[in-house]
Each structure stands twice: as C-alpha cells, then as structure tokens.
Amino acid sequence: MDQIQTMRVFVRVVEAGSFTKAAESLALPKGTVTKLVQHLEGRLKVKLLNRTTRRVTVTPDGAAYYERTARLLNDLDDIEAGMANAQASPSGRLRVDVGASVARHIVVPALPGFYERYPDIQLDLGVSDRVVDLISDNVDAVIRVGDLTDQSLVARRIGNLSLLTVASPGYLKLHGTPLHPSELENGNHRTVSFFSSATGRPHPHVFEKDGETLELTARYKVAVNDSNAHTMAILAGLGVSQTAVFAAAPYLASGELVEVLADWKRPALAVHVVYPPNRHLNAKTRAFVDWAAELFARHPHLTRP
Structure with a gap:
C-alpha cells in the first residue's frame, strides 16, 4: 500500500x-x-x-x-x-463557504471575473449562514462577517460591513415610524429577528449615538437564520430590522425599503476570509483569498479594514 x-x-x-x-x-x-x-x-x-x-x-x-x-x-x-510552478496557473477543486446574502449580492455576481483570471479552478461554493467547521467539513476557506470565535484559525480582514435600520413603506403606514430605538422593545413596533444557527439565540439590535450605546433584544413576530430570508421578511412588512447596506441598497433605491432611525448607527462589522492554520495554503486557496480581498476592497457598500 x-x-x-x-x-x-x-x-x-x-x-x-x-x-x-x-x-x-x-x-x-x-x-x-x-x-x-x-x-x-x-x-x-x-x-x-x-x-x-x-x-x-x-x-x-x-x-x-x-x-x-x-x-x-x-x-x-x-x-x-x-x-x-503552480503559482503561475492555480488549478484544482476548491471548497469555499460564504454567507447567503454575501454570496447573492457580492461573490456570485463577481465570479465571471474570477474565472477569467483562474480558469482552471473548480469552485465548490457552500452558501449558508451556518458556521461550518473548516477542519471536519474539509473546507479550504470561508468568508465570515462579525466577531471570530475560533482563535485557532488564520483570518485576513478584508473589509468592514455597515448596517442600516430599515422597514417597508407598508409597515410604516400601518405602525408609524419609530423615533427612538426603545420603541422597538416597548411593544409599539414589531421587529424581524436573525437568530444564530449554532446557539438558537437571536442577535441583538445595536444602536450608537453621541457616545451612547443601546443593545436591544427586541420582541419579534418572526425570526430567521438565513440572511436572504431576513431581507425578504423585512420587504414583506413583517417588522423593522437592521441589515447590511449592500443587501438593502437596491430596495432603498426602488423605494421598497425606507431607512429609519438614521441618526442611530450600528457599529460596522468586520469581514474576514478564514482558513485552517494546519493546512498548506496552496496556490488555489491563496488565489481565492487574494481575489476576495480585492473584491471587498473595491465594493461601493463596504469600507476598507
């Protein structure tokens, strides 16, 4: 053998x-x-x-x-x-995992450019807001938004993601426009919540203004664990919520969503591309990591790290 x-x-x-x-x-x-x-x-x-x-x-x-x-x-x-001389022409199968809305709005639309540069890479793109285990699931790299909980992984920060508080015009017509974040938890308004696939707990809504920070676990009518479904629920008028600027931008432009509580901002979330430390960073993985860094650096709705 x-x-x-x-x-x-x-x-x-x-x-x-x-x-x-x-x-x-x-x-x-x-x-x-x-x-x-x-x-x-x-x-x-x-x-x-x-x-x-x-x-x-x-x-x-x-x-x-x-x-x-x-x-x-x-x-x-x-x-x-x-x-x-694999660096000259990276090739082979590459397994990458990306969050649902990041895949839909940022990564997938840019893939034709990726393949123009790296025609010999076969990409297996896992799309989910579930946090995968890179080692046991045999994943080469992931793009993650927010704080990193596993400090054993190698992470390269590739951008900052800003969020807005939004609602649909239909919701605002029925329930009015909130003027202060506290209205989201005192029963006057409904929210759309996003919950963790790992813990089952909803992520809080966070607001900052003039040095004051509010972290609210508001009451909700519906909670989802998929970022695309989250955007669809807001569009359906199910409540107020915070979502990424890149996800909200086309609907703000069309009038299907309206920004509320604009003077209360949520701190930006870090975006990292992450890969295992004990695995050789081969040419195809390095190619994807560098391409993702370039892609996020030039995106109009993301800021540089």
Whole structure:
C-alpha cells in the first residue's frame, strides 16, 4: 500500500473526526479508508485512533503521529507546488463557504471575473449562514462577517460591513415610524429577528449615538437564520430590522425599503476570509483569498479594514 496515501487518509480521518466524512471528502470507499488506517496501525504496532459508534478520536500516540505527518505532507505539497510552478496557473477543486446574502449580492455576481483570471479552478461554493467547521467539513476557506470565535484559525480582514435600520413603506403606514430605538422593545413596533444557527439565540439590535450605546433584544413576530430570508421578511412588512447596506441598497433605491432611525448607527462589522492554520495554503486557496480581498476592497457598500 502507498505510504503517502495512507498518511493522507489518516490525517483526513483525524481532521474529519469520522471515517465516513473522511471517505466522502477523499472520494474513497469507507472500507478502503478503514483498511488503510488499520494497516497503518499494524505496521506501526500502536493504536492511533479510538473508535466509537458516533466519533473517532486520537490516542496520545495518534496525536503525536498526526502532528508530524501533517507537517511532512505540507512540506511535500510545498515541494510539488514549487516544482510544478503552480503559482503561475492555480488549478484544482476548491471548497469555499460564504454567507447567503454575501454570496447573492457580492461573490456570485463577481465570479465571471474570477474565472477569467483562474480558469482552471473548480469552485465548490457552500452558501449558508451556518458556521461550518473548516477542519471536519474539509473546507479550504470561508468568508465570515462579525466577531471570530475560533482563535485557532488564520483570518485576513478584508473589509468592514455597515448596517442600516430599515422597514417597508407598508409597515410604516400601518405602525408609524419609530423615533427612538426603545420603541422597538416597548411593544409599539414589531421587529424581524436573525437568530444564530449554532446557539438558537437571536442577535441583538445595536444602536450608537453621541457616545451612547443601546443593545436591544427586541420582541419579534418572526425570526430567521438565513440572511436572504431576513431581507425578504423585512420587504414583506413583517417588522423593522437592521441589515447590511449592500443587501438593502437596491430596495432603498426602488423605494421598497425606507431607512429609519438614521441618526442611530450600528457599529460596522468586520469581514474576514478564514482558513485552517494546519493546512498548506496552496496556490488555489491563496488565489481565492487574494481575489476576495480585492473584491471587498473595491465594493461601493463596504469600507476598507
């Protein structure tokens, strides 16, 4: 059996935490992955993995072997990339995850330009506001908005995202225009809430003015966990809410949305492109990271970091 392939399979099982996920990401039968790892343990005469019905974890020996093997494979990838001059023409399959509204309004419309520059990259674009696990889901890079909670990841800040408080004309005709943020939680107004897929908790509405900061978890009629659905709910007149300028801009121009509480601003949110620290930043991943940084830097509704 090929020793390098066996090492790669073992590393993928550790990162995925599952023989099934590892097999799917490597496009191999699960039985082959299992046999390769068993062969490796037999050759080394040590137990590398603890197996349960739900998850695979590494033993102390397995963790030490993983650390050295992952480093060795990264060095090997560096050598091959240099010899093949891969930087000149990045190619291959690239898995990237992007939030729903960022994909719709920013990334997808710009992809023709990406492919003009990098015609040999095959992009698997995951579109979801769910926070993926880059390691176990075998994702090369993600674009994330807001605070980063996993400090083990490598993050490059590529922009700042501003938000507006908006409502539909139909909603304002029925309920009036709020003059102070407190009206959103005292029962006079309804809001559209956005809740975290990870925790199930709604994100607060945040307002700043003249050094005063208000953070309101306003009562809502509907809460969603998808940014495109969030915009659609506001357009449908279901309540007042805060949304990204780039998402609201076309509807503000058409009159389908109206800005309210304009003198109360929400602090801008950071936008990062993030990738795992223990994975070789190959030519195709670096190409996407650099392209995303350029794209966000020149977008009219985003500001430079």
